[in-house]
Amino acid sequence: MCSKYGLEFQRSDLSLKVGVSLSVKDNQQPIHTLRQPKNDKTTGWYMWTGDYSEDEHFxxxxxxxxxxxxxxxxxxxLGLPAGTRVLIADDxxxxxxxxxxxxxES
Structure with a gap:
């Protein structure tokens, strides 16, 4: 995907975490994703479906x-770099x- 879109590859360590809304598991669409800079605990990826919420438990x-x-x-x-957004719809x-x-930005 990175070469297809001219973006630098940034590995997502499978032993790190992502942030997901519970609606993602229900296979709702579209799927909204974004990647912030990774750290020692997370890949930086966040994904949700439906309406976004600022709730700390979202x-x-x-x-x-x-x-x-x-x-x-x-x-x-998942190899797309920090600073990337992805929208996936229609399966x-x-x-x-x-x-x-x-x-x-920090």
């Missing part, structure tokens, strides 16, 4: 290795990827 921690059960559609995009038939530098 995102649940999930080890990246479990995304194959929760949201297999996102797996091909992956529609995908929009763009750079959002505001995600890189």
């Amino acid at each position: 995102f649940k921690p999930l080890y990246t290795v479990h995304l194959d059960e929760w949201c297999p559609l996102i797996i091909p995009y 992956g038939k529609y995908v929009d990827i763009w750079t959002d530098t505001t995600l890189l």
Whole structure:
């Protein structure tokens, strides 16, 4: 995906966590994702379906290795770098990827 979109590859360690809303497991769409800079505990990926919420409990921690059960559609995009947003709809038939530098701000 990175070469297809001209973006630098940034590995997502499967032993680190992502943030997901519970609605992601229900296979709702579209799937909204964004990647902030990774740290020693998370890959920086956050994903949700439906309406976004600022509630501190909106995102649940999930080890990246479990995304194959929760949201297999996102797996091909996990190497995209911090500062990337992805929107997936129609069971992956529609995908929009763009750079959002505001995600890189502390």
